[in-house]
Amino acid sequence: MIPLAMAAVLLGTGLAAPAGPSWPVCVVRDTPIRPGVSQVGRSADGRLVTYTLRSRAMRGEQRVDVLLPERFDATGRTSYPTLYLLHGAGGNRKNWTERDQIRSVIGDLPIIVVMPDGSDQGPDGKNRNGGYTDWFGLTQGTSGPVPAWESYHVRELVPFIDRTLPTQANAAGRAIAGISMGGGGAIKYAAAFPGTFGYAGSFSGSLDNTVGAGRQQNCVRGNPDEQQVVWRDNNPTDLAGNLRGTHLFVRSGTGTPGPYDSPKPPDDPAQRQQWQTRLLVEAGAHQMAQHFLAALEKSGIKDVNARFLPGSHSPPYWQRDLRDFVSWLEPLLRPRMSTPSPFQVSNARASFTAWGWTFAAHRKVREFSYLAVRRDALTATGSGRLDVVTPPNHRKGSRYPIKIGDRTLVVKADRHGRLAFSIDLGPSHTVQQTDFGPDATKGWRSVSVKIGTACSGDRKECHDAHA
Structure with a gap:
């Protein structure tokens, strides 16, 4: 049997899954989010700088990796565009440097690359996917700060980077992209705050959280039967009409074996299950992308570079997508971008x-x-x-x-x-x-x-x- 619950976790959103226990009781956030961030540490490894920040939104410390351009001009006389990269479920900021070879992909392109964490450890010490969302609340019986990833990334981190480094601090100079859960987060951030990011990319992204009945049963967005407005307010497909004026890049596999997959199920049971799961998850990402594109079309938004090829939910395809995204982005970068009207x-x-x-x-x-x-x-x-x-x-x-x-x-x-x-x-x-x-x-x-x-x-x- 294909483990659909695992598939949902890998993608960071809900895919169709067998019926499970009832939704947990969610204790809603009881204090407002008050953004404010300060630097408490900095270390460097060549071009790669790691900042340690104290985040009021997250009520704790966060680390973010920043890749500076080659021949970086620190005098402030040169203003650089910025690319924010969001990792997928189960990952962290280091995926971009350790697995996805961001240094070689960027090469000598004069751009600052910002790679934050989007997940943390829960009270049980296990990885807790952040969902690129200001959480609705916590499951009854648990304690601790209620994560506010959206406010940290958009309301704290973006202004911090613009204050700290010589950036081109406008939509024309700010891009965002991500993998899987991060692909959904990148498009959602661009749609929820139009004009913050002039370019947004999704690689196998979770672009429609209404797909399937088996949504992850947690309190990130609350119970969808009771908090449908929260789910829709964090759903790229529902917010697609906000994206006029933003250059969009969408990639996913079709869920059929591609060049980096075995063409047939492996004989080993564990490998066969992994092969099936990766194809299933990518088929879900492809379905989400189709819904998202239909919503764009309904809104009359045509500025989207979308392509779908055979492939599964696995790193070689994301590395290919990242290279294609950077090649697509480079000629689009301009000093200014016109505000769409209307x-x-x-x-x-x-x-x-x-x-x-x-x-x-x-x-x-x-x-x-x-x-x-x-x-x-x-x-x-x-x-x-x-x-x-x-x-x-x-x-x-x-x-x-x-x-x-x-x-x-x-x-x-x-x-x-x-x-x-x-x-x-x-x-x-x-x-x-x-x-x-x-x-x-x-x-x-x-x-x-x-x-x-x-x-x-x-x-x-x-x-x-x-x-």
């Missing part, structure tokens, strides 16, 4: 960013905010209050009329050229979102916002508006 964002986090915009939702339950954004206009659909800060596109110190629904107010741009205002989306819903179909927002409030040009003279909209 773009759409669906996000159920309390706070998130998108192409320089910052949003903070204030409501009683977890649900998606749905946004359609242009340069100086947006439409928001949801409930409660949504605080908005624009990109720094405005003249600092100048006053701008902002029409929010049927009222207009005048807002002064801060010293960076940003405008801050709030959108009233009516009373907060009191029941967590469970409908995600075409009628999901039926009856929800939508408010349109239009930002005018800077006030000058005796313009009526500036004179009549409530400051």
Whole structure:
């Protein structure tokens, strides 16, 4: 019998599996995540630098390996693009240097490569896959900090790298890619925070956590019957529409034997089981990739380089994918990248960013905010209050009329050229979102916002508006 539970663990998400015990009772996180990171150590082995960081999000120390370019200019006169690499389930940051030969793959390409851990040891001392997610909570009866991998990687590590090294700190200079669980994490990070990573790659990635009924029964995302919004908010396929403007690279095998596999089942029982499992897992990754591509197509997003060849869920294929990804990425890297207009964002986090915009939702339950954004206009659909800060596109110190629904107010741009205002989306819903179909927002409030040009003279909209 093919061990489907093992297959799910290898991929880091749920594949079809036999029915098992009921979902464990999950104790939800009871304290907010407050990002903040500081360096407590540094060591170097040639071009490879290892930083030890104290992470408030993870409530402990984390290590991250950074491969500097050959002939690295530490003076700050040269700004380098950055590539973040996320390992797969059961792995760690060292896979990239010890197994996947990242030094030879990168060669003399002038890019900084950042390789963080995405898993840790649980209370029992065993490896605990992080899932590239801020965990919903812990299984009842266990204790310790609730992992917050997403906040560590996106809200702490990315700013730390940009502060510490001479990076090109924008979407045009920031790429992310990963293997299996890390492939799903890379695409999800790019989709959950549009404009943070301009390029995203998945190698045999877990791109759709709705595939199969046998999801891993843990509390990373909570019980899906009760926390479907959490699962969807961490699902690349559900967030695919957020990826307009991001260059995408998707690879997986088809689950049939490829050039690095035995063409027939081995005679040895253990080897035969491993052969079957790797093919099964890759067939699941291929199915997920097809779902993800269909979601991109539905959203009208065509900037994706996708290819599927025979092969299994095993390192030789990922090493090939990594080489292909770097070759694909190199000619795309540019000093600047245009913000797509319009773009759409669906996000159920309390706070998130998108192409320089910052949003903070204030409501009683977890649900998606749905946004359609242009340069100086947006439409928001949801409930409660949504605080908005624009990109720094405005003249600092100048006053701008902002029409929010049927009222207009005048807002002064801060010293960076940003405008801050709030959108009233009516009373907060009191029941967590469970409908995600075409009628999901039926009856929800939508408010349109239009930002005018800077006030000058005796313009009526500036004179009549409530400051």
